[in-house]
Amino acid sequence: MYQYKGLEDTIAAIATPAGQGGIGIIRISGKEAVAVADAVLRLDGKKKLADAPSHTLHHGWVMQGKDMVDEVLVAVMLAPRTYTAEDVVEINGHGGQTPLRSILQAVLNAGARLALPGEFTKRAFLNGRMDLAQAEAVADVINAKTETFLRQSHYQLKGELSTRLEGIREELMKLYTMVEALINFPEDGIEIESRKQILDRLGGQERVVAKLLQGSHSGRILKEGMRLVLCGKPNVGKSSLLNALLKEQRAIVTDIAGTTRDVLEESAQLKGIPVTLVDTAGILEPGNLIEEEAIRRSHLYMKSADLVLLVLDGSRPLEDQDRALTEQLKKSPVLAVVNKKDLPQQIDLVRLGQIFGEANMIGISALDPESVHELEARIINMIRRDKNLDTHGILISNIRHIKALEEAQKNLQGACRLMAGETSLEFVSEEIKTAVNQLDAITGRNINEDLLDRIFAEFCIGK
Ligand SMILES: Nc1nc2c(ncn2[C@@H]2O[C@H](COP(=O)(O)OP(=O)(O)OP(=O)(O)O)[C@@H](O)[C@H]2O)c(=O)[nH]1
Ligand SMILES: [Mg+2]
Structure with a gap:
């Protein structure tokens, strides 16, 4: 140090x-x-x-x-x-x-x-x-937006990630020593057996790293949240739904089509997962410059969404505007929310089912808390399904850690490839050493002062 x-x-x-x-x-x-x-x-x-x-x-x-x-x-x-x-x-x-x-x-x-x-x-x-991973967890605890992420940060603070990384490091150091021994004391016969054993064990560690990286996807979601974008033609109830999900009267709701002009962005949490809810303007055909800008922004948000909630009015038949939006959203993850279930229904549910699939549509009323609850559950299920969301185990969420692990994984894959081939073992030991260095950068066993200063500069004063 x-x-x-x-x-x-x-x-x-x-x-x-x-x-x-x-x-x-x-x-x-x-x-x-x-x-x-x-x-x-x-x-x-x-x-x-x-x-x-x-x-x-x-x-x-x-x-x-x-x-x-x-x-x-x-x-x-x-x-x-x-x-x-x-x-x-x-x-x-x-x-x-x-x-x-x-x-x-x-x-x-x-x-x-x-x-x-x-x-x-x-x-x-x-x-x-x-260690450094624990120190970084302190900032995560302070900044946690939800209890789920707080729990994750506590695991890291207690050193669970560090223990896991130390386990990998220990095994890699053993393998490193074995490879070095083969380089320095090559003995016919033993080598083939040892090479195979080393290859197996290297592959095992590569899988452990891959598993950690898999969890990082969920870790990022729990830390940063998901972006849910509400879109739909005017008057279908987007803003009503935003308010219902936020449980506060944030957006203006009226029966005048074109009430929402600007994009509205609010943070909330749905069942322990942080989300950013975005309400967009329903206008499709701009009547003036302001509306043109509103449409441009709505499109940008739709593109950046983790999940688009396409709101439809169940009390009216499908219209061209609905179809135009559906067309635009063809490549996005969409949940079709058929709103106004409390009114006599006119929308063609069979047709909708063909377009979106039953699993990706739900009928609700923004005015009924019970059905808004069902919507929340459905959103979370979709996120879990589409994003493979995990809320247990060690979920890495720090970009620095993720990058270092990705590098370590590449080194281990390289080491396996070289080990399986006839290449000189010097290259294998080099790859293993570099992988160990990457792990050490996470826990701070090996880190330079510049990087350290940058990490702690993100903290608040007094912590
Ligand atoms: N009956 C019934 N009315 C609803 C429901 N949801 C919204 N509304 C009404 O529909 C009208 C339009 O609601 P908004 O939430 O302003 O609709 P919007 O999609 O945001 O509309 P724009 O901002 O104009 O694009 C309001 O009068 C709401 O009270 C519902 O589930 N049932
Ligand atoms: Mg609105």
Whole structure:
């Protein structure tokens, strides 16, 4: 592991979000954390944190010279059983920006340096408290949009991904040693048997990597969400449906055709999966420039959709406009939503079934919560089916991890090909070594400072 000089400093930052709250926390970490805190604190009974046992809480005041800055509770946590594995002091002040900034300023005046974004977590990594994949999971936990993704991030934080990667690494290192032995001590007879065994085991590890990559597809969906785009001719109930799925009156709904002019985008979650719901304008023939732009945008969104909900009005026969849209959507994943089921039906369901297939259509009423519920279930089933969505097991979602694993997979496939052929074994061992390096980049065993800085720059200050 390389030496990182910044570790000598004692760092401090406001660890709670900007705004007002009951309490706010200033976090201090480093060799001088306790001394810095003692320099600004006046604790009850003239106590000093330096004399306090680790993991205890103390009442007092933060002072700036003779001035009282804020009344606080202070937690002292001594290395190594802390977030950063260094001495950590957390000052709980009143949760307003002025008291918190004043406390921070006092702490900085006493000799701490302002922490960079993610620097506390970076230290946790550099001090060996967690590996890089775990450190990155901290950001995922904070940013999780749904409970399902939160659960996934917790697995990674606990080190399940790291353990799996270590398992692959260990086996690859064994195979590497075997290949090296064959290169250095070739003995007739043994070689053929060993080559076959190595090839089998390499193939096994390639499959483990492939399995992890398979799950990454679901991981990305759980992290980023799916884009669902509502389209359909005017007045079919797109905006009503958007509101029903969001469970709030977000879009304007009227019985005037052409109510929605602009594309409307909202985040929601359907059964633990984050989704972006997009309501589009129903206009098909532009009457003016604004409508022309609205149509252009609707088309862009339709193209980018993970699933298009083509809304149809069940109380009216199929019209040319419906057919035109159906034609446009021929290449997209579509769920035909026949709306207004509560009214007498005129639409030709048999014809629709022929166009979309029974599995890809559903009759509902946007005004009936029960049927909106059924729609949600159907959407999720379609996503699970079409995207092979998995919500269990280790689901990698970090692009950096996915890229490194894809590279490792290529190296392993290369190694297998070379092993099966008559090529010199030097090339095989090189491929295995490179695959190991890729895995090490994920866990941070082998990583350069630049990349490390870039990873942690994505974090918030105070984490
Ligand atoms: N009876 C009945 N009326 C509905 C249903 N869904 C929507 N409506 C009504 O249909 C009309 C049009 O609804 P909107 O949601 O504005 O339709 P839209 O597709 O967004 O229309 P544009 O924005 O003009 O393209 C409104 O009067 C809604 O109350 C339904 O399931 N049943
Ligand atoms: Mg609308």
